[in-house]
Amino acid sequence: MFLSVVSNPHALPSQLIYLGSSAIAEFFADVALCPLEATRIRLVSQPTFANGLIGGFARIAREEGFAGFYSGSVLLFYQ
Numbered sequence: 001m002f003l004s005v006v007s008n009p010h011a012l013p014s015q016l017i018y019l020g021s022s023a024i025a026e027f028f029a030d031v032a033l034c035p036l037e038a039t040r041i042r043l044v045s046q047p048t049f050a051n052g053l054i055g056g057f058a059r060i061a062r063e064e065g066f067a068g069f070y071s072g073s074v075l076l077f078y079q
Contacts, residue, residue: 039053
């Protein structure tokens with residue numbers, strides 16, 4: 001990548017666009033998948049928490065509210 005930027009100075013803007021768009025896509029994917037990841041981690045760490053993914057999802061929503069799904073999102077965004 002470095003050699004292509006050095007040899008072709010016009011390639012830098014397009015590569016920055018690709019880099020920025022991939023970062024934005026990763027952010028929205030993290031936001032969309034965070035509730036699923038929170039439920040999965042809770043089911044693995046506490047086997048008696050719920051019987052399945054839908055039951056775990058409903059229990060987190062009932063007990064912790066919508067914010068419970070995003071309680072570990074800071075770590076996910078830095079991943």
